Amino acid sequence: MKSKIQESKKNNTETMGKKFLLIAALLFFSFSIHAQDKKAKELLDQVTAKVQSYNTIIIDFKYSLTNAKENINQDSKGNVTMKGNQYVLNFMGVTKIFDGKKTYTIVPEDEEITISKVNEKDDNAITPSKMLTFFNTGYKYNMDILQNVKGRKIQYIKLVPTSSKDQRKEVLLGIDIQTKHIYNLIEIGKKGTKTTLTVNSFKTNQPLSKNQFTFAESKYPNYYINKLD
Numbered sequence: 102m103k104s105k106i107q108e109s110k111k112n113n114t115e116t117m118g119k120k121f122l123l124i125a126a127l128l129f130f131s132f133s134i135h136a137q138d139k140k141a142k143e144l145l146d147q148v149t150a151k152v153q154s155y156n157t158i159i160i161d162f163k164y165s166l167t168n169a170k171e172n173i174n175q176d177s178k179g180n181v182t183m184k185g186n187q188y189v190l191n192f193m194g195v196t197k198i199f200d201g202k203k204t205y206t207i208v209p210e211d212e213e214i215t216i217s218k219v220n221e222k223d224d225n226a227i228t229p230s231k232m233l234t235f236f237n238t239g240y241k242y243n244m245d246i247l248q249n250v251k252g253r254k255i256q257y258i259k260l261v262p263t264s265s266k267d268q269r270k271e272v273l274l275g276i277d278i279q280t281k282h283i284y285n286l287i288e289i290g291k292k293g294t295k296t297t298l299t300v301n302s303f304k305t306n307q308p309l310s311k312n313q314f315t316f317a318e319s320k321y322p323n324y325y326i327n328k329l330d
Contacts, residue, residue: 138243141258148282151280152281155306157305158303159182159303159305160300160302161178161179161300162179162299162300163178163298163299165297166294166295166296166297167295167296168292168294168295170293171294173294177192182309186199187199188314189313189314195208198314198316199314200316203219204216204217204219205316212324214324216327216328217330239267241260243259244256244259248275250284253277253278253284255275255276255277256275257274258273258274258276259272260273269290270289270290273289274286282300282303285298
């Protein structure tokens with residue numbers, strides 16, 4: 102039986118994984134947002150058109166969490182490989198594989214694997230495409246500042262939650278003007294917490310193994326397998 106600490110760490114990893122899948126969704130799938138700022142909508146459409154031309158995408162990223170009042174400063178790295186609605190995500194020592202039907206969460210520290218089916222009709226399903234609903238409703242958005250980051254022009258789009266219950270004050274989405282790729286995503290909480298996802302490497306149309314998104318149980322002979330469905 103897992104300790105409360107292990108459970109907390111696993112839940113924290115799941116939450117962070119969801120945050121990254123949000124940006125993964127933006128990078129790989131189209132989305133429809135009612136125009137509130139014409140220039141912002143045009144830029145988002147350009148990003149969508151660009152990435153839809155890619156067969157595969159491989160991303161290395163950095164995740165940072167800071168809160169000055171709480172003296173919190175945490176950094177983590179990860180990577181994700183995507184093709185269509187399939188993906189393999191490696192983050193904080195945990196691997197998540199989605200083969201298009203089931204999600205396999207592999208936790209080496211606990212020697213445990215959780216397998217769950219994904220219902221495409223379930224709005225809470227954790228898949229890149231389903232994370233698109235984050236931007237479809239509940240936000241007002243407009244063009245924000247243009248920054249020069251190491252010679253790259255990054256245009257930010259600010260999204261402000263319309264719900265007073267949302268714990269986020271605002272979300273900033275940084276887009277590389279030249280490549281039309283997502284550079285980073287910044288969430289600023291009402292209590293001072295700031296989380297940032299930064300794309301360090303963005304590779305496209307790379308050859309992948311035919312078994313890239315296939316879970317092989319034989320690789321984990323001593324693991325406990327928890328089938329939720």
